[in-house]
Amino acid sequence: MPAATIEVRRSYSPAQESALIGAVHGAMRDALRLLPTDRTIRLIAHEPHRFAAPPDLAHPEQYTLVTIDLFAGRSVEAKRGLYRALVAALAPFEIRADHVKIVLREAPRENWGIRGGQAACDVDLGFVVEI
Numbered sequence: 001m002p003a004a005t006i007e008v009r010r011s012y013s014p015a016q017e018s019a020l021i022g023a024v025h026g027a028m029r030d031a032l033r034l035l036p037t038d039r040t041i042r043l044i045a046h047e048p049h050r051f052a053a054p055p056d057l058a059h060p061e062q063y064t065l066v067t068i069d070l071f072a073g074r075s076v077e078a079k080r081g082l083y084r085a086l087v088a089a090l091a092p093f094e095i096r097a098d099h100v101k102i103v104l105r106e107a108p109r110e111n112w113g114i115r116g117g118q119a120a121c122d123v124d125l126g127f128v129v130e131i
Contacts, residue, residue, distance in 0.1 A: 001071060001114060001125065002032065002034070002038070002068050002069060002070035002071075003068070003069045004024060004040070004042070004069075005042045006020060006024055006044070006066050007051060007065040008020075008043070008045050008046065008064050009048045009053060009063050009064075010061045010062070011045055012045065012093075019093075020043060020090075020093055021041045023089040023090065024041055024066065024086065025039050027082065027085035027086045027089040028068070028082065031081045031082035032074065032078065032131065033128065038127070048061065057099055059099060060099075062095045062096055063101075064101070065102075065103070066086055066100065066101070066102045066103070067102075067103045068082075068104050068105070069105045069107065070104060070105070070106060071109050072107060072109075072129075073129040073130045074106075074130070075130075082102075082104075086100065086102055108121070109129075
């Protein structure tokens, strides 16, 4: 059930945007063992002057922030795998590994309302969170 936001400092074509969203989804799906249909991802392309990047980057136009809201419970090793998978997924888009920042925001399942207003802790999710 993660919800992800990808923020970039450059424009992509619609096809590239869809591919970028698909790449991030694939990395999340594999690393977190999500269902293939579990897909809530937004892409926001900022004008560079509206999205400050660290000043020491070689190619600041490549700076990419991936923020993922997800249920609490994944192990540190699962998170490390997610970080590696995301960086690898972004590489084909000419986004350098050292230009990617990933932020995970975890919340307990009772703080998520899903599937018609049910608390996520009361729903069979169809996947295991504790990996």
